[in-house]
Amino acid sequence: MAFAVVPEPVPAPGTGEVIGIDRGVTITAALSDGRKLNCPQLTVKERARIRKHERRAARAKKGSPEKRAGYAKAARLKAREVNRRKDWCEKISTLLARGFDLIRFEKLNIKNMTRSAKGTVEQPGRNVAQKSGLNRGILAQGWGLLRQRTEDKAPGRVEDVPAPYTSLRCSACGWIExxxxxxxxxxECVSCGFICNADENAANNVAAGQGGIPRPRRSAGAGGVTAATSRSNAREPQPNWVGIPLF
Ligand SMILES: [Zn+2]
Known part of the structure; x- marks a missing residue:
């Protein structure tokens, strides 16, 4: 998705604040400050209307006005979703660029995500896992757009954090389990007992620039001290929030 105009950069607030953004299945973007943001999608009703128009158009005689009108109606509804997504990305990217000096995104393989939902743009619902009622292809597009738009407004202040462990890593003590x-x-961390909303915990890891590399596990062989060791570590101040590498 391309924008004709690249927006003016938004000045950084200069507070040194870092925000982490984690992609969720049920929430589009979880922020490390606890906010949860959802990219708007078409409603179930709107989707049903698209299918209805497309079905009618497909059945209509070739070259007939009914055929044209049916496809045009379906296309207008689809455009509505694109516009909602664009508006949302504009709003959120401005909010991020204005509010934080450094913006860290969970790094995703958008290509793979989109491929798994192939066909969604032309035929929504086809080949798409609809279990959760989410259109993953659409969400992936929203995510990519948000990332790109934020970079436009905050050039040099956006980072991608490799994220295979962000959801399993404790943002308090670093334990991955x-x-x-x-x-x-x-x-709920099995090592230090830290309790957090799972999406917020993941976003904390992204904010800290952590998640890509599993913390080296201490062997339990030497007296089985894993729990005790990590518990004592958890009491020490953890420089997670400022993004200083822990090892
Ligand atoms: Zn922990």
């Missing part, structure tokens, strides 16, 4: 992710919404 599958079991800490109790559910879609809840994170």
């Amino acid at each position: 599958k079991k800490s992710r109790k559910s879609q919404a809840d994170f």
